[in-house]
Amino acid sequence: MRILYGVQATGQGHISRARAMARALAPLDVEVDWLFTGRPRDRLFDMEPFGTFAHRRGLTFATRSGGISYLGTVVGNNLFEFLRDARSLRLGGYDAIVTDFEPVSAWAGHLAGIRTIGIGHQYAFGSGTPVSGGNMLSRFIMRHFAPVDVPLGLHWHPYGNNVLPPILDLPDQPRQQDDHVLVYLPFEDQAEVTRWLQQFPQQRFRQYAAGLACEEAGNVLLHPTSISAFKRDLASSRAVICNSGFELISECLQWRKPVLTKPLAGQMEQLSNAKALAQLRYARVIHSLCSDALADWLQRTPAAPPVHFHKVHEVLARWLAEGARQAPDQLAASLWPTAPGQLHTRPLHSSRLDALPSTAA
Missing domain, CATH: 3.40.50.2000 (Glycogen Phosphorylase B;)
Known part of the structure; x- marks a missing residue:
C-alpha cells in the first residue's frame, strides 16, 4: 500500500x-x-x-x-x-x-x-x-x-x-498539576495578550507563540514555540487559555484541563467549535480579551469534563x-463509547446557549 x-x-x-x-x-x-x-x-x-x-x-x-x-x-x-x-x-x-x-x-x-x-x-x-x-x-x-x-x-x-x-x-508523561495557566493565542497581538495576563499578578501564566523570546514579564513567562516544552507545560498546567482550534482543545479534554477559549473572529471553523464546546459544556467561551471574564474564570475555574477518547x-x-x-x-x-456513562454529554439545544454562563464574553 x-x-x-x-x-x-x-x-x-x-x-x-x-x-x-x-x-x-x-x-x-x-x-x-x-x-x-x-x-x-x-x-x-x-x-x-x-x-x-x-x-x-x-x-x-x-x-x-x-x-x-x-x-x-x-x-x-x-x-x-x-x-x-x-x-x-x-x-x-x-x-x-x-x-x-x-x-x-x-x-x-x-x-x-x-x-x-x-x-x-x-x-x-x-x-x-x-x-x-x-x-x-x-x-x-x-x-x-x-x-x-x-x-x-x-x-x-x-x-x-x-x-x-x-x-x-500526546506523550506518555506524568501530569502532576502545577499552579500555572498555559496560554496559546497565536493569532492575537502577543503584547496585548501579555498585558491582559499581567492584570492578574497573583496567577502565573506561561504564554507560548512563535517569535516570542524566552523571558519573564512579571507573572507571565514567555516561551517561543516548542513541541516538547509546550506538551510538558500542558501536562502540568492547572488550566488552559487558547483559541478555538480543534486539536489543542482535544488534548486538553483528554488530559482533563479546564479551558477558556476565544474563537478566531471571522473564522467559521473556530466559531463553530466554540458553539459546540458551549453546547457540550466542555469549555467557557469568550469573544474578546475581556478582563472581567478572565477574572471570573480564574476565580471559578470549572472542573474539566470527564471525557476520554x-x-x-x-x-x-x-x-x-x-x-x-x-x-x-x-x-x-x-x-465511540456506548456503555452507560461513557458517551459524551448530550448537547444542549442551541436556543439555550445564551442562558449558559460558559458563553459569557
Missing part, C-alpha cells in the same frame, strides 16, 4: 495529528510520502517523524489581531501557483491519497481520478454539526478547498455517521494499511 499524505500546515493542529498518524503508520506494511503546504518550509519545526517530506506553497488564510484578514488572504495566495502545483504532482504508483484538509494533494487526486480520503476536523461539518459564523464564502471554502471521495471527520461528539473522535498527539490514530493507520475497505460508518461506530 502506497499513500501520498497531504497536511495543511497553517496551524499546528494538522501537523500534530500528522505526527500521531506517522508514528502509527511507521511499523505497518504501508509506504507513506508526506506533503506539507500552507506555511513556509523554514517555519516548519519538529518534523523528524516525517523523514524527507515534500513541500509546496499551497493556500492559507491571513490573520490580523485575532481575526481573518480577507484582503490579506487574497493578496497572500497565488492561485496560479496552486493550480500548477496540483497538476504537476507525480501520482504514479499511489494506491490512495490522504489529505488533512490540504488542497494541493486533494485537488491533484481529484483531477487525476485517484481515490482521495479526507481525515480531518473540517470533514465533520455535516448537517448535524453545530455551525456558527457561516456565510456563502465560508460554505464554499468548506466544500471546495480540499475535496475528497471518502470524508472522515473528527469531532468531540458523533454528530454524523462519518465522524470519529479526535486524533491525539480512544487511540484513533492506531485504528486509522491499520484501516489505511488494509486498503481502507471498512465503511466510514462502521469505523465510526467502533470508536
Whole structure:
C-alpha cells in the first residue's frame, strides 16, 4: 500500500495529528510520502517523524489581531501557483491519497481520478454539526478547498455517521498539576495578550507563540514555540487559555484541563467549535480579551469534563494499511463509547446557549 499524505500546515493542529498518524503508520506494511503546504518550509519545526517530506506553497488564510484578514488572504495566495502545483504532482504508483484538509494533494487526486480520503476536523461539518459564523464564502471554502471521495471527520461528539473522535498527539508523561495557566493565542497581538495576563499578578501564566523570546514579564513567562516544552507545560498546567482550534482543545479534554477559549473572529471553523464546546459544556467561551471574564474564570475555574477518547490514530493507520475497505460508518461506530456513562454529554439545544454562563464574553 502506497499513500501520498497531504497536511495543511497553517496551524499546528494538522501537523500534530500528522505526527500521531506517522508514528502509527511507521511499523505497518504501508509506504507513506508526506506533503506539507500552507506555511513556509523554514517555519516548519519538529518534523523528524516525517523523514524527507515534500513541500509546496499551497493556500492559507491571513490573520490580523485575532481575526481573518480577507484582503490579506487574497493578496497572500497565488492561485496560479496552486493550480500548477496540483497538476504537476507525480501520482504514479499511489494506491490512495490522504489529505488533512490540504488542497494541493486533494485537488491533484481529484483531477487525476485517484481515490482521495479526507481525515480531518473540517470533514465533520455535516448537517448535524453545530455551525456558527457561516456565510456563502465560508460554505464554499468548506466544500471546495480540499475535496475528497471518502470524508472522515473528527469531532468531540458523533454528530454524523462519518465522524470519529479526535486524533491525539500526546506523550506518555506524568501530569502532576502545577499552579500555572498555559496560554496559546497565536493569532492575537502577543503584547496585548501579555498585558491582559499581567492584570492578574497573583496567577502565573506561561504564554507560548512563535517569535516570542524566552523571558519573564512579571507573572507571565514567555516561551517561543516548542513541541516538547509546550506538551510538558500542558501536562502540568492547572488550566488552559487558547483559541478555538480543534486539536489543542482535544488534548486538553483528554488530559482533563479546564479551558477558556476565544474563537478566531471571522473564522467559521473556530466559531463553530466554540458553539459546540458551549453546547457540550466542555469549555467557557469568550469573544474578546475581556478582563472581567478572565477574572471570573480564574476565580471559578470549572472542573474539566470527564471525557476520554480512544487511540484513533492506531485504528486509522491499520484501516489505511488494509486498503481502507471498512465503511466510514462502521469505523465510526467502533470508536465511540456506548456503555452507560461513557458517551459524551448530550448537547444542549442551541436556543439555550445564551442562558449558559460558559458563553459569557
